[in-house]
Amino acid sequence: MVTIKLFGSLRLKTGCKGLEVSLSDVRDVKGACQLLADETGRSVKEFRNCVFMINGKPGRLSSALRDGDELVLLAAAGGG
Amino acid sequence: MATKYGGYMGKVMMIDLTTGQTSEYPWSDEERRLFIGGKIMAAKILGDNLKSDTQPLSEENMLVITTGPFTGSGAPSSSRFNVSTLSPQTGILTSSNCGGNFGYYLKKAGLDALIIKGRSPEPVWLEICNDNFTLHDASDIWGMHTGRVQEVLEDKLRGQSGRAPKNGKIVIGPAGENLVRYASIVSNERLAGRGGTGAVMGWKNLKAVTVSGNRQIKLHNPEKVREINKSWVKYLKKHPLTGDQLPRLGTAGLVSTMQMRGQLSTKNYNYGQYEDYEKVSGETLAEDFNIVNKGCLTCPIKCARTVNVNGKAVKGPELETLGLLGGGILNNDMQAILDWNYELDELGMDTISAASTLAFAMEANEKGLWDNGLEFGEGDNAKISQIWNDIAYRRGIGDELANGSRWCSEKYGGKEFAIHSKGMELAAYEPRRTVGLGLGYAVSNRGGCHLNGGYMVLVEGLSLAVNQQTPHAKPDFTMVFQDLMEGVSACGQCLFTTYAFFPPPVISHPNSWYTKAFCKAVPFIGPVLRGMNMFPQIVCFNIPIIFNQSAMLHHITGMPVTFGSFMRMGERGYTLERHINTRFGVTRRSDTLPSRLTDVPQDPADDKTRVPLERMKNVYYHARGWSRDGIPTPHTLKKLGLDKLASYKVTQEEFRKRGAADGDN
Incomplete structure (x- = not known):
């Protein structure tokens, strides 16, 4: 299983906090973005323009996912 | 003292709570041009009046409440006011910026700033309505919480007429009355939160200030101000940070x-x-x-x-x-x-x-x-x-x-x-994973503040993914961001507008080649920034859309302003505050972080996950034109026009003496 978590304003816009999916459904970050787009009905571009963190480390669109991974999608943030 | 500049009311008033007397504080157009308003103006006033042995909780200490030329101009996010004083928490200058509406009403009363000195023998609250200053007995409201006291004051202002004038209020709560060193001043639900300004107000036995008036705020070029304003608001509302993330979250x-x-x-x-x-x-x-x-x-x-x-x-x-x-x-x-x-x-x-x-x-x-x-x-x-x-x-x-x-x-x-x-x-940002902010925390003029420290975390992980651990170019960026925010704050505008300085595509496309290239390039462009700082006249133009502040300042006041001169203004303010702080003993040795953050890696397996502070300080002081001991040099003071101020004149002998006190660093 792969855990996908969504943060930032995209989470509020889509109402989707994240997904638990099987590895056969998402082999890489790109696939995870497509899956999120399908689930939420929004453009895949919005998800591809997020910052990706895999198990707490920076990831890329082409990064492969492995069983047990946690993929986090973040938007840029500022303020304080 | 009348002014030729727009955006100012032309009057600074001082009240001595010991005697109850008010007087106009002299503030010239030359000072307006050099020190603008807000925290820089307040620093100049405090610098002119505080001696090295002045105690924070004493009659000599002043609460200086300032606005900026943007306050009340209609510019976006410009209702700010600033409170500066000698802090009971740090023993050095502090400045605390607050939203709400008090700043706007201070200007409606015809004031650019209010200076409060002395100490009332009994608890009082101050009512200002245009030129009228009235001290009222506060024994019935002393002890009240900040929300309740504002309700009661509204009732008092309503009086027998049953209708209170539109007004702004600042109050303190029990923490200020009891001299908690980090007590705040509260206005509506907003706070001048940091540095213990509330304790200074409490020590002066001043529970609250209300202000109202009907003066008009005149702008140099109102049509141009409206025009910039329109496009600026549009830009802020479309920007991924100021138009999406901040409103939503x-x-x-x-x-x-x-x-x-x-x-x-x-x-x-x-x-x-x-x-x-x-x-x-x-x-x-x-x-x-x-x-x-x-x-x-x-x-x-x-x-x-x-x-x-x-x-x-x-x-x-x-x-x-x-x-x-x-x-x-x-x-x-x-x-x-x-x-x-x-x-x-x-x-x-x-x-x-x-x-x-x-x-x-x-x-x-x-x-x-x-x-x-x-x-x-x-x-x-x-x-x-x-x-x-x-x-x-x-x-x-x-x-x-x-x-x-x-x-x-x-x-x-x-x-x-x-x-x-x-x-x-310190604020909630752990600096071992944002070393630029670690430097900012340490050198910040008011102590461990992320904003006064330059807020490098914005590019070190929040909005952009610049290498969080490298010290390269971080001192130069810290200085630029500090100066930029110093200038914006002095204008009376919220610092959040500066987040729109980064063009939207860079923020909203973190995986694009240009954003990645920018992040990779940052550690190598320190010398470019240093050059820009040495010769700001190179940037002899305004930067439309992403940085409207300098053009807006020009059209509000009529002063000639470019991006370069705006940055120089911020630098002047930052160095002025540092220069005053040296009077209270601040040197390189004061620019510290607890050893947990500098000596103990956050990740035991990665020695880079700590703040390489001393190394960055050397570069930072050099970039600022301060000595290795963190003292602004006579040359730097001259460059910034601060050498003309008699009260700040540092003799070569004094300069050497200050340096010698820190000679082992």
Whole structure:
């Protein structure tokens, strides 16, 4: 299983906090973005323009996912 | 003293609470041009009046409340006012910026600034209506919480006519009355939170100030101001930070990003990640607790949250409060944070310093240094609420916590984990994973402040992914961001507008080649920034769309302003504050962080995860034109036009003497 978590304003816009999916459904970050787009009905571009963190480390669109991974999608943030 | 410049009312008034007398404070157009307003103007006034032996809680100390030329002009996010004084928390200058509407009404009363000195023999509150200053007995409102006292004052202003004039108010709560060193001044629900300005007001026996008036604010070129304003608001509303993230999530939206970047202070800065972060994140706040977004007067960003506390809609917590009262003390109860945030506002004290001092006490207890009964992950929310009250009324252990973490660590030990700089506690960003901000915290003029420190974390992980651990170019960027924010603050505008300085595509496309190239290039462009700083006349134009402040300042005031001269103005202010602080003993040795952050890697397997402070300080001082001891050199003072001010003139002998005192650094 792969855990996908969504943060930032995209989470509020889509109402989707994240997904638990099987590895056969998402082999890489790109696939995870497509899956999120399908689930939420929004453009895949919005998800591809997020910052990706895999198990707490920076990831890329082409990064492969492995069983047990946690993929986090973040938007840029500022303020304080 | 009338002025030829637009955006100013042309009058600064001073009231001496000892005698009750008012007088006009001389403030010339030359001073307006050099020191603009806000915190820079206040620094000049304090610098002219404070001596090196002036004590924060003394009749000689002044509360200087300033506006800027943008205040009341209609420019976006420009209702700010500034409070500066000699801080009882740090012993050096402090400045605290506040939203709400007090600044606007101060200008409507015809004032650019209000100076309060002396000490009233009895508790009083001050009513200002245009040129009329009236001191009222405050014995019936002394002791009231900050919300209640504002309601009562509104009733008092309503008087027999039954209709109060539109007005702004500043008040203190029990914390200010009882001289808690980090007591705040409150205006509506906003706070001039940091540095203990509330304690200075409390010591002066001044419970509140109300201000109203009907003066007109004249602008140099109102048509051009309207034109820029229109496009500026449009730009801010479209920008991914000021038009999307901040309105939707507020500053609380940073929690999850900070967690991912290892920047979320956890267990008194032992760690940079908190396992229960989601429960105290901005997303949870927005989804489950936020009622409605709010904003200050003329603000299109509307970053404030409104939440429910005991059936009442009140202001929600900011990122710093969520971070420090969440992961900072291992608390995952969001409702508890909302309750505490409200209680701290009502008592009138800084949530950052209160939370960080509490975290210090918990760790000191855990380590056996201080048997105080406070534990991380306490779970007893009522007990923490009681602690806030004990601090505000200086009862029991609260009497010691009221002095802040520096004081407590000097008494009980544990200096290495008392998370402050110059006596002011750090915000919630863990600097071992944002080393540029680590430098900023240390050199900040008011102590451990992220904003006065340059807010490098914005590019070190929050908005952009510049290498968090490299020290390269960080001192240069820190200086540029500090100067930029110093200038914006002096104008009377909210610093959040500066986040739109980065063009939207760079922020909204983090995986694009240009954003990645920019992030990779940052560590190598320090010399370019240094060159720009040495020769700001190169940037002899304004930068439309992304940085409207300099053009706006020109059209509001009529002063000739370019981006280069705007940055020089910020630099002048920053160095002026530093120069004054040296009078109170600030040198290189004061620009410190606790050794936990400089000597102990956050990740034991990665030695780079600590702040290489001394190395960055050398570059920073050089870039600023300060000596290796952190003292502005005579050459730098001359460059900035500060050498003409007699009261600041530093002789070569004095300069050497100050340096010699720090010779071993």
